[in-house]
Amino acid sequence: MAERPIDRARLTVLAGPTAVGKGTVSADVRARYPHVWLSVSATTRRPRPGEVDGVHYHFLDPDDFAGMVASGEFLEWAVVHGRNSYGTPRGPVEERLAAGRPALLEIDLQGARQVRQTMPEAQFVFLAPPSWEELVRRLEGRGTEDAEERERRLATAQVEMAAAAEFDRTIINDDVTRATDELVSLMGVDQLGTPSR
Numbered sequence: 001m002a003e004r005p006i007d008r009a010r011l012t013v014l015a016g017p018t019a020v021g022k023g024t025v026s027a028d029v030r031a032r033y034p035h036v037w038l039s040v041s042a043t044t045r046r047p048r049p050g051e052v053d054g055v056h057y058h059f060l061d062p063d064d065f066a067g068m069v070a071s072g073e074f075l076e077w078a079v080v081h082g083r084n085s086y087g088t089p090r091g092p093v094e095e096r097l098a099a100g101r102p103a104l105l106e107i108d109l110q111g112a113r114q115v116r117q118t119m120p121e122a123q124f125v126f127l128a129p130p131s132w133e134e135l136v137r138r139l140e141g142r143g144t145e146d147a148e149e150r151e152r153r154l155a156t157a158q159v160e161m162a163a164a165a166e167f168d169r170t171i172i173n174d175d176v177t178r179a180t181d182e183l184v185s186l187m188g189v190d191q192l193g194t195p196s197r
């Protein structure tokens, strides 16, 4: 089947199971492709060491987050792992696309499904681990969550793995640099500031 031509003002949505390395791929996009515009999500989660407000997330208290939900300021939002809320502020994404520039969202599966409802023309990319065993190893190796939280995230990941078929493309995260390059190439922005095709 012929692939869809790259739309240069397109929204790309990267999702995938927990601990697959979405955050690492995003960080690599920021570091090596600073011209690629990545949406900064809002969250009620507390910052982890090294995370900077306004760069990695907008860290909000639950009341402020609820206020943004009530006033329709999120393109999508979800409670992730049954605990914290995460959402994509609508304004910056719409401005970016209106200016004819591509944009990238790194969000969870529930959020990706919401975007599919409202912006079906977006490109949906699933980041997959090389294997389930590797995903479990990565989740256990991260060491930032307690045992109960790890169990919760594993349960979420199992359901999320089944969702790959809903996506336009799958990228296997066998190597972060390679996966990032593939993602940026799919966005058509791998040359500095100019669409690659």
Ligand code: 5GP
Binding pocket: 017, 018, 022, 023, 041, 042, 045, 076, 077, 078, 080, 086, 087, 088, 106, 107, 108, 109, 110, 111, 112
């Ligand atoms: P973490 O707390 O490890 O940074 O992220 C937890 C999960 O939240 C990840 O699966 C990440 O993709 C997801 N996430 C981050 N930002 C957003 C967002 O704006 N919307 C949604 N729906 N999920 C998000």
